[in-house]
Amino acid sequence: MFFGIAFGCYINWQVTLIVLVPLIIMVILTFGEASLRVWQDKQNNKIVGRASTLAIEIIHNMRTIKQLSVEKEVLRQYSGLFYEAIRLYRMTMMPISLAGGMCWTLDVYTMTFVYWRALDDFHGDIKFVGVKFISPTRPTSVVLNKFQLNIMPKGQRVALVGGSGCGKSTTIQLLQRFYGVKKGQILLDGVDIRALNIHWVHSQFGLVSQEPILFDLTIADNIAYDLEDVSMTDIIDAAKKVSIHQFIEQLPDGYETKVGIKDSFLSGGEKQRVTIARVLIRRSKVLLLDEATSAMDSQNEQVQGGAKVDLQEALEQTQIEDPSRISLIIAHRLSTIRSCDSICVVDKGKIIESGTHTELIQRHRAYYRMLTESHQK
Secondary structure, eight states: OHHHHHHHHHHHHHHHHHHHHHHHHHHHHHHHHHHHHHHHHHHHHHHHHHHHHHHHHHHHTHHHHHHHTOHHHHHHHHHHHHHHHHHHHHHHHHHHHHHHHHHHHHHHHHHHHHHOOOOSSOOOOEEEEEEEEEOTTOTTOEEEEEEEEEEOTTTOEEEEEOSTTSSHHHHHHHHTTSSOOSEEEEEETTEEGGGSOHHHHHHHEEEEOSSOOOOSSBHHHHHTTTOSSOOHHHHHHHHHHTTOHHHHHTSTTGGGOBOOGGGTTSOHHHHHHHHHHHHHTTTOSEEEEESTTTTSOTTTOBOTTSOBOOHHHHHHHHHHHSTTOEEEEEOSSGGGSTTOSEEEEEETTEEEEEEOHHHHHHHTSHHHHHHHHHHHO
């Protein structure tokens, strides 16, 4: 327990102090309950011993008891021992039950107090403050080290670029609370993300990963997955935003077409568009794009039966339609993030430079070298 408290203080001392008060009360109650149970068992064993001794005496002296006609008195003595055991249980089970109930209540209270919180009006101010993260599968590998990132609200589009394994995608995983940080803090509007309700956190972020995931449902159900009271108009509107509505309409069953196991009949670009439509219909405050356009051909994949439309342009259009939405983009192709408000170059778990596309080119540093290398390939 002491190790757990020490580790909790190391991770987040504020939350640990909140938990510590009910924890101490629970320890006292548990100790009191255990002590009472031990005393109860000792007293019960004494009563059982006396009852056993009396039963043996009655059996051995049965004739004498009958001769003296004291059967009722012997029965009263024997029954009295059982009533004494019942009174003992009644006397001790009430405080034992109360202690157990209070421990359970305090446990629920603690969990509720720690995880209930949600921000009434999340503006989108996101900060990574001195974040250190070590991969659980590679304990010797430091993925992020003293990582600093500031994403301002009001529709800012921030891109993270860098080589493979530099820690770009880890930032998204930490924002989604798939993992916890080793050191430092991730703040949402100034509040530590670990103090917020995890389901609320998930609802604020719309994630589009490199590998589009669809379910063996209809296209409409995939777009509106797990949402209630979603109209067909909203589903179609989301599909139009990512330029896949025309393709869906040309299918035999339209939006009621089942994608099948592992969405076999859809191309990579089509699956990605459906996935992005699913994120857009949720109207999440922050859009997380983890190489979301990687399934697209660099020459703007043409959706079957539809016009040649760049998905990147479609994503930028959604930003224009909802200027309050914030985007954090992990990019492999540098051509997709030129219009971002801020581009951060990540190397060995740290941001080594940041700025707009024009500013970074003028500096002739890491971003400029990456851009030059991409043009040479």
